[in-house]
Amino acid sequence: MNNQFQQQMSLIRQNNERKRLAELQSKYQTAPDYTNMSLRDELNTRYEIGEMNQLQQKYPPENNEYTLTNNAANNISSPNISNRIFPSSITTPQDLVVSFPQKYW
Numbered sequence: 001m002n003n004q005f006q007q008q009m010s011l012i013r014q015n016n017e018r019k020r021l022a023e024l025q026s027k028y029q030t031a032p033d034y035t036n037m038s039l040r041d042e043l044n045t046r047y048e049i050g051e052m053n054q055l056q057q058k059y060p061p062e063n064n065e066y067t068l069t070n071n072a073a074n075n076i077s078s079p080n081i082s083n084r085i086f087p088s089s090i091t092t093p094q095d096l097v098v099s100f101p102q103k104y105w
Contacts, residue, residue: 017055024052 028049034042 018059021052021055021059024048028052053079 031051032045034045037045
């Protein structure tokens, strides 16, 4: 019974991840314009693109029924972020809050 429950939960999680991937791919069909974004919006956008890239690796196009074509959001660079330095250990928004020096608050 426990094994069957775990399998069902795994299928539900996979379905939710695939739906989230489809949502993100739809949202980022074109590269976002970072020039007029606030820092918060830019970081949120970058976080979502990172999430999308991880889900794309987990569910490659041949295995993903929700995949959209012409996704231009990969390999995006921002002209206004080049002067900012971020620790490489940032993986979640919470890490970002902890990692920023106090002088930026």
